[in-house]
Amino acid sequence: MRYWQWAAMCVVLGMMTACADKPQVQMAADVIKTKEQNQSFAWQNKIISTKDNINQKCTNQCPQIEYQLISTPYAWIDSTINKAVLSILDSGEESAEGSPAAKRIQDFYAKPVVNDDELGEQLGRIKQNLDRLAKEVSGEQMVVVSAKPDFLGFYKDLPQMSVSGEIYLGGAHGMTSYFYYVFDLQAKRQLDLSDVVLPNQMPALQQTLQAQFDAMLRSQGADPAEHGQSWEFFVTRNFVFDKDGMEFLYQPYEIAPYVYGPISLRLDKQQMRALIKPQYL
CATH class of the missing domain: 3.90.640.20 (Heat-shock cognate protein, ATPase)
Incomplete structure (x- = not known):
């Protein structure tokens, strides 16, 4: 029996509640079974820390950030999905093309496998950028970003996942997105x-x-x-x-x-x- 563990992360800045400041692990009560594969997938919550404490509340024009990251026995799947989550949150990035900062970001997203420290570093950068954008929006508008992965089950022997996102950075309307991922465990890659x-x-x-x-x-x-x-x-x-x-x-x-x-x-x-x-x- 194969078990997948999901690391769920949520941060709501400027609201009454947020994820705990210290890493905590909780096993969810629900276990999802697929009839075709008779396999179970256990969910758990985990927080990755950032250098500037992404859970810290702010007091003025705060962005609302909600997201989840996953942790499974397959580091290459984790990296694919977690980078997809961060890329949605990263939609407001404005580093000049060709600059050292832009190259570091490009190098991160180009890496086949990224670790928790690298994810934490990028999350800290994204949080700072969203803080800046939140202070630039006018009136009662609020910066809201969310990104959530989901397991869609197996098709034959192929695990399938999705990442859904919602972004509002001010203006007439926000943007939604929904991306699919089909993985080949034997080939150890996402299918194109x-x-x-x-x-x-x-x-x-x-x-x-x-x-x-x-x-x-x-x-x-x-x-x-x-x-x-x-x-x-x-x-x-x-x-x-x-x-x-x-x-x-x-x-x-x-x-x-x-x-x-x-x-x-x-x-x-x-x-x-x-x-x-x-x-x-």
Whole structure:
């Protein structure tokens, strides 16, 4: 039986409660079992400390930060997901391109495996940056960022996860995001779309998904040809498997204006047989 342990972290700055200042570990009461794999996944809470004490309350124009990080027996999975969480929180970073500070950040995100000290250092930097942004917003606006991973279960022998995020840095509206991750434990890496699509079938996949997207546009009274003049369609690498087929999820502003929200396009099992490698059917 394989156990996965999740390290949950939450910080709410400027509110009545926050995570404890000292590291604590608590086992959650719920244990999730997948019927197909008969495997259990134990959840636990853990706090990673930062140099400037990210749990410390501030008194004026404080950002609200909520996030979770994971800890499993697979350091490369932890690093992939935890860096994804931090990258959402890091959306307000404004280091000049090519500067030493920007290079250090790029080097962190490029590392295949990062440790708790490196995560803590980056979290401290992110917290300071969000503090600065919070003091720059006008009126009663508030900087709010959140990022949360979730385990979606196994598809065959592939563990699948997601990271959802919400960002508001002032302005007319915030931004939401939802990213999928499909892992191959034997190959020890995240699967890319090129790993699962049959050779020479990427154009056919794009045609299939675009036909579905065009039908969606027409159902909402939009002209696909006119829409395509401003928004170029592409095949997203943000995919996940489920019992009915595959989902391809686009973030707001990727292929349509914000008002459309996240856009989900799908392949059913029959469509997958013509486009996807047999081992993933």
